Amino acid sequence: MITAENLTKIYDNGAKGVDHLSLRIDDGEFVFIVGTSGSGKTTLVKLLLKEVEPTEGKLLVNGDDLSLLTRSQMPYYRRRMGVVFQDFRLLPNKTVYENVAFAMQIVGASNREIRRSVPSVLAWVGLARKAKAYPNQLSGGEQQRTALARAIVNKPPLLIADEPTGNLDPDTAWDIVTLLEDINDRGTTVVVATHAKEIVDSMKKRVVTLKNGVILRDIEKGGYRDES
Amino acid sequence: MNLRNTTYAIQEAFRSLIKNRLMTIASVITLAGCLFIVSISYCIASNIDYLLFQMESLLSITVYISQDSSSEDVNNLVKLIRDIPHVSNVEYISSEDALAQFRENLGDSSHILDGLESDNPLPRSFVLDIETLGYWDYVVNRLDELKGEGIDTIKHGKQAVNILITINNVLRVICVIIIAGLGIISIVIIFNTIKLAVNSRKTEINIMKYVGATDAFIRWPFIIEGMIIGVLGAMVPTFLIHTVYTPAIELVKNSLSILDFDFRTRAYIFTILIPLLGILGVFIGVLGSVTSIRQHLNV
Numbered sequence: 001m002i003t004a005e006n007l008t009k010i011y012d013n014g015a016k017g018v019d020h021l022s023l024r025i026d027d028g029e030f031v032f033i034v035g036t037s038g039s040g041k042t043t044l045v046k047l048l049l050k051e052v053e054p055t056e057g058k059l060l061v062n063g064d065d066l067s068l069l070t071r072s073q074m075p076y077y078r079r080r081m082g083v084v085f086q087d088f089r090l091l092p093n094k095t096v097y098e099n100v101a102f103a104m105q106i107v108g109a110s111n112r113e114i115r116r117s118v119p120s121v122l123a124w125v126g127l128a129r130k131a132k133a134y135p136n137q138l139s140g141g142e143q144q145r146t147a148l149a150r151a152i153v154n155k156p157p158l159l160i161a162d163e164p165t166g167n168l169d170p171d172t173a174w175d176i177v178t179l180l181e182d183i184n185d186r187g188t189t190v191v192v193a194t195h196a197k198e199i200v201d202s203m204k205k206r207v208v209t210l211k212n213g214v215i216l217r218d219i220e221k222g223g224y225r226d227e228s
Numbered sequence: 229m230n231l232r233n234t235t236y237a238i239q240e241a242f243r244s245l246i247k248n249r250l251m252t253i254a255s256v257i258t259l260a261g262c263l264f265i266v267s268i269s270y271c272i273a274s275n276i277d278y279l280l281f282q283m284e285s286l287l288s289i290t291v292y293i294s295q296d297s298s299s300e301d302v303n304n305l306v307k308l309i310r311d312i313p314h315v316s317n318v319e320y321i322s323s324e325d326a327l328a329q330f331r332e333n334l335g336d337s338s339h340i341l342d343g344l345e346s347d348n349p350l351p352r353s354f355v356l357d358i359e360t361l362g363y364w365d366y367v368v369n370r371l372d373e374l375k376g377e378g379i380d381t382i383k384h385g386k387q388a389v390n391i392l393i394t395i396n397n398v399l400r401v402i403c404v405i406i407i408a409g410l411g412i413i414s415i416v417i418i419f420n421t422i423k424l425a426v427n428s429r430k431t432e433i434n435i436m437k438y439v440g441a442t443d444a445f446i447r448w449p450f451i452i453e454g455m456i457i458g459v460l461g462a463m464v465p466t467f468l469i470h471t472v473y474t475p476a477i478e479l480v481k482n483s484l485s486i487l488d489f490d491f492r493t494r495a496y497i498f499t500i501l502i503p504l505l506g507i508l509g510v511f512i513g514v515l516g517s518v519t520s521i522r523q524h525l526n527v
Contacts, residue, residue, distance in 0.1 A: 079440035
């Protein structure tokens with residue numbers, strides 16, 4: 001699913017994002033990427049989204065060598081992954097329903113398919129009653145659930161979540177993580193970059209700990225505190 | 229772009245125009261204002277051009293025929309003059325016609341000419357119309373060459389003609405500068421207005437890119453939005469000029485009634501102005517959208 005070989009990213013100001021990082025994530029895995037600020041989590045997510053280019057090394061996602069992807073192929077690459085951000089990134093002028101439907105419109109789904117899929121996804125994330133609400137009328141947890149619904153409505157094989165619980169209270173954060181686990185149970189590979197210690201410790205999933213851009217630890221059924 | 233995406237783009241464009249209605253109104257007003265000034269410049273330029281054209285047609289060259297020329301000489305001379313290129317009309321004025329004209333000009337004092345009928349001193353002449361002022365010098369030179377063929381003198385008011393040519397050329401240049409200058413100013417203003425609109429939505433564009441939207445999918449609603457702003461911006465000055473033009477021309481006509489010139493009709497002005505404003509409006513709107521959105525697509 002994801003293979004990083006000797007991946008290095010050095011920014012223009014000389015700061016190292018990741019440093020000769022090698023990592024393999026298989027189909028259907030649930031992986032936490034943890035580490036303190038500046039450890040390289042965000043850089044790794046940016047590299048996976050092809051938001052930044054690696055300075056060195058190779059990154060393969062869903063069988064695509066990212067260095068070979070052209071600008072015109074990028075949208076199609078991104079359609080094969082769902083993405084969830086800490087700040088939700090919902091379209092403010094669209095309702096919950098329209099935000100989710102938008103992801104389907106982009107891939108050319110018919111109105112019939114959209115009318116069939118969107119309500120069921122919204123029901124699954126618990127937002128059936130909020131379909132007509134705009135993002136600014138929702139709580140943080142509801143906004144993140146909308147973002148999750150948008151990320152999975154096209155049934156991507158990979159879901160990347162960058163600090164998905166960063167702006168949420170503990171109870172809401174748990175709801176989101178439970179949804180992520182459900183998504184993973186349905187066969188989607190889930191990669192979560194986070195620093196939510198309690199969640200990571202309780203979930204007993206694979207934990208990849210980064211420090212200064214290198215992998216400090218990679219433990220099956222690990223915990224955040226294994227970092228020390 | 230397939231039908232589904234086209235429908236989406238049109239819906240999105242209208243939705244965005246309504247949602248960002250203040251920005252839409254600002255863009256339309258700015259564009260309408262600039263296009264209105266361009267329209268007025270065009271109306272003035274077109275009418276000045278038309279006035280000069282009419283003034284040109286009033287100017288003529290008079291060729292006086294030698295007293296000793298026979299009728300045969302005169303017939304011969306008229307043929308030679310008609311052969312000169314760019315002479316559009318040649319009118320023969322006999323001594324009798326000239327005297328009658330003179331009487332008419334003198335009005336109440338015409339009695340001083342009594343008794344001249346038997347010994348008319350006024351020479352016969354030809355009055356020549358020239359196609360345009362540009363050929364004036366050429367025709368005068370060719371007439372000079374015919375002086376041995378029975379021409380006595382040539383009266384052509386060359387200085388007045390030169391002044392008119394200069395005024396004509398200067399006015400044309402001024403009008404072109406006004407239209408071109410305002411065109412550029414409008415583009416800059418509209419570009420910045422639309423840029424503001426696009427900037428306020430860069431987060432939106434950014435999200436679309438992350439969800440996997442192609443550049444074309446993102447761009448089309450903005451292009452259609454630019455087109456709609458362009459059309460609306462062109463409609464306002466069209467309507468204003470339609471309302472104001474005829475009364476304004478009547479006003480100018482009344483204050484210049486002594487000159488008795490014709491002005492361009494509203495219908496004539498509109499055959500040029502409507503396509504000009506339509507094309508200019510849509511071009512500026514689309515150009516503004518496409519250029520200002522480009523920088524946000526590199527995500």
